[in-house]
Amino acid sequence: MRVSNPSNIKYVRKAFVASGILKGYTEREIAVALAEQRIINPNTNKPYSHVIIHRDVVELRKQWQEEARRDIGEKQAQLLAEINQVKREAWKKDNLNLPVILKAIEQECELYGIDRKLGKMEHTGAMEFLVMTPEMRRARIEELEARRNVIDTTGENRISLPSGDGKL
Numbered sequence: 001m002r003v004s005n006p007s008n009i010k011y012v013r014k015a016f017v018a019s020g021i022l023k024g025y026t027e028r029e030i031a032v033a034l035a036e037q038r039i040i041n042p043n044t045n046k047p048y049s050h051v052i053i054h055r056d057v058v059e060l061r062k063q064w065q066e067e068a069r070r071d072i073g074e075k076q077a078q079l080l081a082e083i084n085q086v087k088r089e090a091w092k093k094d095n096l097n098l099p100v101i102l103k104a105i106e107q108e109c110e111l112y113g114i115d116r117k118l119g120k121m122e123h124t125g126a127m128e129f130l131v132m133t134p135e136m137r138r139a140r141i142e143e144l145e146a147r148r149n150v151i152d153t154t155g156e157n158r159i160s161l162p163s164g165d166g167k168l
Helices: 006-022 027-036 050-092 098-112 114-118 125-131 134-154
Strands: none
Touching: 006 027, 006 050, 027 050, 050 098, 098 134
């Protein structure tokens, strides 16, 4: 395949290189395949060297990594919006829907990698939940659910949010 338009030469070559890399071919194998397809260097009228193919591979991998980071960032933003919606809906309930809220916070922590950054619980009080490991959070959720069940059955110390528009 002979490419005559100079502006398309690099595009066609890189598309061929990308296909070869994704199929598991080496850079030298790709260079040979390009020559077999008569995709040659227009400046020298000779086949592309494996050095040029290597440059294409480096550019492609960088491009793929940037695209993956962008895709991950977009997905994280979507997941965060969904988690926030769950938290908003849970806070609107007449009674405190603590397990749902805590699970949403747990997922938010995982999304931001807080577990990996902070490790074990180091603080107490309101921020305690945010710096717990996943195992510690699950145990705390179970403890809070058990307390809620006791409160629900006795009717004492019931916690509820103000009714109305759901705002605190």
